[in-house]
Amino acid sequence: MDLSTRFMNLSLPNPVIVSSSGLTANIAGVREAVEAGAGAVVLKSLFEEDIAAGVERSRQNAVVSHPEAEAYMEQLGMLLEPDEYLTFVEECAQSVDVPVIASLNCHSEKWWTDYAERIEKVGADAIELNLSPLALEQKTSAMDIENTLVNMVKLARETVKLPFAVKIGQNFSALPHLVNRIQKAGADSITLFNRYYMVDIDIENMQFKSGNSLSAPEEFGPVLRWIGIISDLTDLDLSASTGVYDASGLIKVLLAGGNAAQFCSVLYRNGMEVITQVLEDLSSWMEKHEFSELSDFRGRLSLEDDKRNAFFQRLQYVKALKG
Numbered sequence: 001m002d003l004s005t006r007f008m009n010l011s012l013p014n015p016v017i018v019s020s021s022g023l024t025a026n027i028a029g030v031r032e033a034v035e036a037g038a039g040a041v042v043l044k045s046l047f048e049e050d051i052a053a054g055v056e057r058s059r060q061n062a063v064v065s066h067p068e069a070e071a072y073m074e075q076l077g078m079l080l081e082p083d084e085y086l087t088f089v090e091e092c093a094q095s096v097d098v099p100v101i102a103s104l105n106c107h108s109e110k111w112w113t114d115y116a117e118r119i120e121k122v123g124a125d126a127i128e129l130n131l132s133p134l135a136l137e138q139k140t141s142a143m144d145i146e147n148t149l150v151n152m153v154k155l156a157r158e159t160v161k162l163p164f165a166v167k168i169g170q171n172f173s174a175l176p177h178l179v180n181r182i183q184k185a186g187a188d189s190i191t192l193f194n195r196y197y198m199v200d201i202d203i204e205n206m207q208f209k210s211g212n213s214l215s216a217p218e219e220f221g222p223v224l225r226w227i228g229i230i231s232d233l234t235d236l237d238l239s240a241s242t243g244v245y246d247a248s249g250l251i252k253v254l255l256a257g258g259n260a261a262q263f264c265s266v267l268y269r270n271g272m273e274v275i276t277q278v279l280e281d282l283s284s285w286m287e288k289h290e291f292s293e294l295s296d297f298r299g300r301l302s303l304e305d306d307k308r309n310a311f312f313q314r315l316q317y318v319k320a321l322k323g
Contacts, residue, residue, distance in 0.1 A: 001282075001283040001286045001287065001291075001292060001293070002281065002292060002293035002294070003015065003188060003279065003283065003293075003294065004236060004293070004294070005039070005040075005139070005237055005259050005260055005294050006259060006261045007040065007189055007260045008101070008126045008163040008165050008188045008189040008237055009163045009188050009189075009237070009239045010040070010099045010125055010126055010163060012039035012040050012098065012099060012260065013098060013251075014038075014039035014041045014279055014282075015039060015250060015254065015259065015260035015261060015294065016020070016037065016038050016039050016250065016260070016261065016263060016266070016275055016278055016279060017038065017039060017040045017042060017101075017239060017260050017261065017262045017276070018033040018038045018040075018041045018260035018262070018263060018267065019042055019241055019263060020042040020043060020044055020045050020103040020128065020130070020264075021044060021219065021264050021268075022044060023264065023272075024041055024043050025044035025266055026040060026042075026088075026119045027088070027091055027092060027095055029090050030056060030095070031081060031095060031096060032204065032272050033099070033267075033272055033275065034096045034098055035272075035281050036272040036273060036274075036275040036284055037275045037276050038063035038098060039098055039099075039260065040098050040100075040125075040260070041096070041098065041099075041101065041272045042101045042102075042103050042262065043088070043089060043092060043100065043101065043102050044103065044104040045104065045105040045130060046085045046102070046103065046104055046105070046115060047105045047233065048305070050084050051318040062132065063127060064223075065073070066249055069301070080164040085115075086115075086118055086119065086122050087122075087175065087276050089102050089119055089122050089124050089228075090122035090123050091124065093122070093123035093124060094123065094243070096178070096284075099125040099126060100123075100124055100125050101124065101125060101126045101127065101128050101165075102124040102126075102127050102128070103127070103128045103129075103130060104116060104119075104127060104128075104129055104130065105130040106129060106130065106131055106132075106152060111190055113155060113156075113159045115162050116156060116159050117159055117160060119139065119160075119162075120160045120161065120162045120285065124162065125162075125163075126162055126165070126188075126242070127156070127160065127162055127165075128161045128164065128166075128167055128191065129152070129156055129163040129164055129165070129210070130164045130167045130194055131149050131152055131153070131164050131166055131167070131168055132168075132169065132194065132196065133145050133149055133152075133159055142172075142173060146172070146178055146181070149168070149178075149182075150178075150181045150182060150185050151185075153166055153182050153185035153186060153187050154185045154186060156186070156187075157185060157186025157187070160187075163188040163189070164187060164188060164189075165188065165189035165190060165191050165237075165239065166182050166189070166190050166191070167190075167191035167193075167194045167241065168182075168190070168191075168192070168194055169193050169194045169195075169196055169212075170192065170193040170222055170223075170226065175226060175229075176229065176230060176234075179230055179233065179234050179236065180233070180234065182236070182260055183234055183235065183236050187236060188236065188237065188238065188240060189236050189237035189238065189259075189277075189304065190230075190234075190236050190237075190312050191238075191239040191240075191241050191244050192223055192226050192227060192230070192238065192239070192240060192241065193222070193223055193226075193264065194241065194242075195219070195242045195243060198207075198210065198212055198213065200213025201283065204307050214264075214265035214268060214269070215242045215243050215264070215265045216243060216265070217243050217245045217249070218321065219241065219242050219243035220242065220244060220245075220249055221243075223240050223241070223242050223243055223244070223251055223253075224240070224253065224256055227240055227253055227256045227258045228256035228257060228301065228302050228303055229289075229302075229303045230257075231257025231258065231299055231302045231303070231306050232257065232299075232302045232303045232304040233254060233303070236283070237256045237259045237260075238257065238259055239258065239259060239260045239261065239262055240253040240258050240260075240261040241261070241262040241264075244261040244262065244263055244266075244279060245263075245265075245266040246266070246277075246281070247277070247280075247281030247282045247285065248273075248281075248312075250257045250278060250282060251285055252299065254294055254298050255297060255299070255300050255301040256299070256301055256302055257298065257299035257302035258298075259298075263275065263278070266314070271287030288319065
């Protein structure tokens with residue numbers, strides 16, 4: 001079977017991508033993923049907060065006498081803080097023969113563009129931008145949030161020539177419109193959806209604590225629904241993320257019009273050998289249905305192909321409640 005696909009305008013040997021996580025935080029983890037059969041690897045993220053912290057450390061370690069000197073120290077901090085990450089990206093790119101995708105996790109327009117340029121120079125094949133602007137004030141509107149996100153995409157396109165994907169959450173009221181704006185702003189691909197940090201509260205000690213960081217298969221439904229809708233409305237390559245656990249989930253993503261799926265939580269739970277099994281099961285399913293390549297069935301059950309049953313639309317909600 002020909003399992004090759006395209007994502008972020010890159011050629012992947014198969015549609016299994018290992019998502020950005022602690023699993024891809026070192027060269028050993030990246031190599032293990034590739035040896036198991038991954039078609040691409042998204043490296044652990046460099047966070048905007050890490051960059052800002054490096055700048056602050058540079059300020060504290062220097063006597064700043066005037067604004068120009070302060071600006072210089074900010075730049076110096078930005079040059080030195082991510083060296084370890086940049087070295088990691090470069091070593092990974094040289095060590096494996098599948099696309100290596102660096103990851104930047106950003107919430108503003110201030111700190112990260114210089115690092116995007118440096119990531120491009122050290123050999124990354126692409127960048128995935130995790131964009132998560134958040135409304136924390138009443139005066140911030142939904143349009144303000146979308147504009148901030150789109151402006152960050154434009155800034156990324158102005159900064160680098162590398163292909164890049166935008167990874168967003170699902171909490172937008174008009175997702176097709178936003179995806180169209182993201183495409184016009186210069187993105188090559190989009191990943192649906194980012195699973196944000198889960199907050200919890202310890203009621204005995206009355207303190208905050210981390211919630212469950214791993215996704216569950218039950219979270220896959222919204223991902224599949226929006227892949228099916230968006231795939232007919234955009235020219236962007238699409239990747240699914242959150243709740244994809246096996247070959248069945250991957251096949252559903254492809255049938256809905258996606259190009260690839262990102263695996264993470266299931267790899268934490270069951271190991272990298274899951275990738276090998278997923279690829280074997282995908283090949284067996286394709287052989288059973290007499291498909292020789294992914295394009296033979298990709299998008300067969302997208303929005304355009306579902307006009308009669310309206311499975312992606314409100315009608316199914318009505319049917320579930322009224323019978």
